[in-house]
Amino acid sequence: MTAVSDLTAHTGYLLRIVSNAVSQEFARKVAGEGVTVAEWVMLRSLYGGKAVAPSALARKMGMTRGAISKLADRLLGKGLIERTGNPDDKRGQSLSVSAAGAKKVPVLARLADENDASFLAALSNDEQERLRALLYALIDKHGRSAMPLD
Amino acid sequence: MTAVSDLTAHTGYLLRIVSNAVSQEFARKVAGEGVTVAEWVMLRSLYGGKAVAPSALARKMGMTRGAISKLADRLLGKGLIERTGNPDDKRGQSLSVSAAGAKKVPVLARLADENDASFLAALSNDEQERLRALLYALIDKHGRSAMPLD
DNA sequence: TATTGTTATACTCTATAACTATA
DNA sequence: TATAGTTATAGAGTATAACAATA
Numbered sequence: 001m002t003a004v005s006d007l008t009a010h011t012g013y014l015l016r017i018v019s020n021a022v023s024q025e026f027a028r029k030v031a032g033e034g035v036t037v038a039e040w041v042m043l044r045s046l047y048g049g050k051a052v053a054p055s056a057l058a059r060k061m062g063m064t065r066g067a068i069s070k071l072a073d074r075l076l077g078k079g080l081i082e083r084t085g086n087p088d089d090k091r092g093q094s095l096s097v098s099a100a101g102a103k104k105v106p107v108l109a110r111l112a113d114e115n116d117a118s119f120l121a122a123l124s125n126d127e128q129e130r131l132r133a134l135l136y137a138l139i140d141k142h143g144r145s146a147m148p149l150d
Numbered sequence: 151m152t153a154v155s156d157l158t159a160h161t162g163y164l165l166r167i168v169s170n171a172v173s174q175e176f177a178r179k180v181a182g183e184g185v186t187v188a189e190w191v192m193l194r195s196l197y198g199g200k201a202v203a204p205s206a207l208a209r210k211m212g213m214t215r216g217a218i219s220k221l222a223d224r225l226l227g228k229g230l231i232e233r234t235g236n237p238d239d240k241r242g243q244s245l246s247v248s249a250a251g252a253k254k255v256p257v258l259a260r261l262a263d264e265n266d267a268s269f270l271a272a273l274s275n276d277e278q279e280r281l282r283a284l285l286y287a288l289i290d291k292h293g294r295s296a297m298p299l300d
Numbered sequence: 301t302a303t304t305g306t307t308a309t310a311c312t313c314t315a316t317a318a319c320t321a322t323a
Numbered sequence: 324t325a326t327a328g329t330t331a332t333a334g335a336g337t338a339t340a341a342c343a344a345t346a
Binding site: 007127142 | 153163
Binding site: 177186187188213214216217220221224239240241242 | 334335336337338339340344345346
């Protein structure tokens with residue numbers, strides 16, 4: 001054992017390398033559709049459900065309200081989501097997927113499927129399942145608040 | 151099977167969540183020592199070896215020369231690395247760890263060890279090994295060029 | 301002409317904190 | 324006073340492209 005551990009001694013470092021590689025490849029793919037990875041996550045989070053308040057979305061996505069506001073601005077500018085007021089509480093806003101956004105989600109989901117499949121093709125089905133199980137175990141043990149999933 | 155796959159259907163998404171959680175926690179820890187995660191990676195890459203040319207480091211770390219230059223500037227400003235000219239090729243530069251940097255590396259390595267251990271404590275030793283093996287398999291299959299390790 | 305390294309510029313992502321409007 | 328949301332500011336991280344010096 002050396003006094004100073006190597007970078008590769010840390011699983012966190014390996015995770016960072018693999019995660020960045022997958023995300024960067026996915027980023028290139030969705031860039032062709034004019035969106036970023038963070039925009040895809042917000043869009044998918046809003047898809048197929050009721051309108052959501054920015055503050056609720058912030059909790060769900062593990063981001064600050066300011067970051068959500070900025071991200072929503074970009075998606076609004078692209079016409080992929082809509083923002084409406086809340087009659088009960090005039091402070092409140094609601095975010096929802098627009099018609100154009102709803103049309104784009106399946107296209108992006110397809111790209112996500114392809115990206116994931118091509119990346120994981122290096123592993124057997126059994127290994128893929130084990131990897132998912134281990135990642136889920138880490139997420140569960142560390143609590144959803146630190147790593148919001150839904 | 152739904153027409154539009156869920157975010158959690160993608161292993162890349164799970165990887166992103168876990169990786170970000172580990173890295174953000176580590177970032178908080180090393181911030182107490184006045185460095186960022188990327189700075190730690192560069193510092194550790196230079197530690198215990200010969201002086202390295204920025205272009206070689208760029209290949210090694212999977213970054214552009216411009217990004218390396220900017221990162222090196224910050225570490226130089228903090229006095230943790232040194233930059234010297236190359237007598238053989240006057241265009242060339244060499245980056246190496248300074249005395250202050252060499253003193254800081256073991257401290258940061260200790261923080262990395264602790265961060266990794268505390269994060270992985272949720273898994274058994276056996277599971278930890280399996281996770282490392284799976285991540286290594288992905289890195290190997292995808293080639294070092296896309297995901298430089300050393 | 302090609303290469304090394306730096307600099308200029310730009311954009312994403314994220315955070316903190318100040319601010320506005322409403323409750 | 325407290326809350327919802329936005330805006331201002333800042334900094335990390337990264338990329339592309341232009342540039343200067345040298346080969």
